[in-house]
Amino acid sequence: MVPLSWYLALSAVLFTIGVVGVIIQRNVIVLFMCIELMLNAVNVTLVAFSRFLGDTTGQLFVFIVLAVAAAEAAVGLAIIISLFRNRETLNVDEADLLKL
Amino acid sequence: MEPIQLIFLGLAALAVVAAFNVILQRNPIYSAIGLIVVLCCLAALFVTLYAQFIAAIQIIVYAGAIMVLFVFVIMLLNVREEESKTDRQKYLKWLAAPLFLALLGEVFAVLKTVGNPSASPNPPGTVESIADKMFTSYLLPFEATSVLILMAIVGAMLLARRNTKEDIERIEEALAAQPIEAPEVPRSADEKKEEVAA
Numbered sequence: 001m002v003p004l005s006w007y008l009a010l011s012a013v014l015f016t017i018g019v020v021g022v023i024i025q026r027n028v029i030v031l032f033m034c035i036e037l038m039l040n041a042v043n044v045t046l047v048a049f050s051r052f053l054g055d056t057t058g059q060l061f062v063f064i065v066l067a068v069a070a071a072e073a074a075v076g077l078a079i080i081i082s083l084f085r086n087r088e089t090l091n092v093d094e095a096d097l098l099k100l
Numbered sequence: 101m102e103p104i105q106l107i108f109l110g111l112a113a114l115a116v117v118a119a120f121n122v123i124l125q126r127n128p129i130y131s132a133i134g135l136i137v138v139l140c141c142l143a144a145l146f147v148t149l150y151a152q153f154i155a156a157i158q159i160i161v162y163a164g165a166i167m168v169l170f171v172f173v174i175m176l177l178n179v180r181e182e183e184s185k186t187d188r189q190k191y192l193k194w195l196a197a198p199l200f201l202a203l204l205g206e207v208f209a210v211l212k213t214v215g216n217p218s219a220s221p222n223p224p225g226t227v228e229s230i231a232d233k234m235f236t237s238y239l240l241p242f243e244a245t246s247v248l249i250l251m252a253i254v255g256a257m258l259l260a261r262r263n264t265k266e267d268i269e270r271i272e273e274a275l276a277a278q279p280i281e282a283p284e285v286p287r288s289a290d291e292k293k294e295e296v297a298a
Contacts, residue, residue, distance in 0.1 A: 002108045002148070003216045010112045010145075012207040014119055014138070020200050021123030024193075029174055030131045033122055036166070037135065040142055043158075051149040054220030056229045059151050060238055063230065066154075066161055067245045071252035073166045077173045078259035084177050085262070 007048035014041035028083070028092050032076055039069045104148065115141035128179050132170050139163040151225040 014037060021034030043062045050058025084090060114137065121134030139162050146155035223229070234242050263271075271285050 001102070002105055005211060005214055005216060006105075006108060006112075007145075007149070008211055008214060009208065010115070012211060013116055013204065016200065016204050016207060017116070017119040017123060019203070020196065024123060024196060027128055027179065029170065029177075029179065030122070030128050033128075033131055033135050033170065036162075037119055037122060037138065040138065040162075043154075044142060044145065047146055047149050047151045047154060050151065050223055052217050052220060054223050056223045056225070056233055057238075059154050059223070059225060060230055060233050062151075062154050063157065063234070064241055064245055066157060067249060070161060070166055071249050073169060074252050074256045075259070077169060078256040081173065081177065081260045090177065090179060 004048060004052045007044060011041045011044040011048070014038075014044070026091050026093055028080055028090050028095075029077075031092065032073070032080070036069060036073065039065060108145070108148065111141045111144050115145075128174050129171070132167060132174065135170075136163050136167050139167065149225075150222045153225050153227050153230055 018034045018038035018041060021037065022031055025031045025034060043065060046058045046062050046065070050056065050062075080090075083095065087095065118134040118137035118141065122131045122138070125131045125134065139158060143155040143158045143163075146152070146158065268285060275285065
């Protein structure tokens with residue numbers, strides 16, 4: 001049987017890679033993908049604990065997190081599209097003023 | 101080493117390699133493909149954790165809808181490979197790898213304190229068991245999620261539409277009413293083309 005700490009270690013590694021990606025990346029779409037990576041790492045933790053505690057509540061939580069991630073991706077990409085229409089660039093380093 | 105542990109190690113290694121692909125590739129389409137590989141590996145891991153419903157939903161919703169949306173947006177905005185612009189501080193990128201390892205070391209130091217619990221009875225990962233909880237004790241999060249999705253639909257449609265003629269007239273009126281000199285209204289490239297054609 002696979003021990004719980006192995007699943008937690010995988011989740012930690014994926015989450016850390018997501019954090020590093022958010023900090024490093026300059027393309028705003030890839031930045032969003034790294035945020036989704038972090039959400040998936042948390043999903044792995046939730047399902048692993050749900051299995052090792054024998055409770056289905058963790059899987060229910062993952063269901064809700066999936067729905068929230070879908071909604072957030074839709075709205076975030078809409079914001080990116082309207083940002084791109086105004087600035088013609090996808091570089092986050094150039095979006096450093098609140099005024100256009 | 102039991103076979104299930106070998107399967108876990110193979111899937112986990114593939115997921116980590118694909119995750120590195122997501123952050124290190126220059127072309128955003130390759131990053132999207134890497135993320136899809138991560139999602140499929142995690143879905144397989146969910147099956148080993150007796151969560152077969154969540155695995156199916158992950159493939160259908162995450163890899164099948166959200167990532168397709170990402171790929172559509174990348175193709176719509178015609179994102180090319182990243183041109184290397186002038187980095188203001190070139191030495192900082194050499195700090196990335198050691199700091200990443202430091203962060204990983206800290207997380208693992210916390211993980212060492214987690215004991216391995218004895219195996220409880222496997223939770224049924226079927227649709228019935230999740231629905232049994234979702235529609236009784238957790239009804240409020242379910243309804244709130246549906247309201248959230250409705251808000252997301254309306255918000256995405258509003259944010260992504262172009263400025264209509266009424267919007268532009270209203271913006272110009274508001275800017276003309278200000279005492280300071282008004283800057284040009286930011287129009288999208290399509291409106292500029294329409295103006296030139298008109």
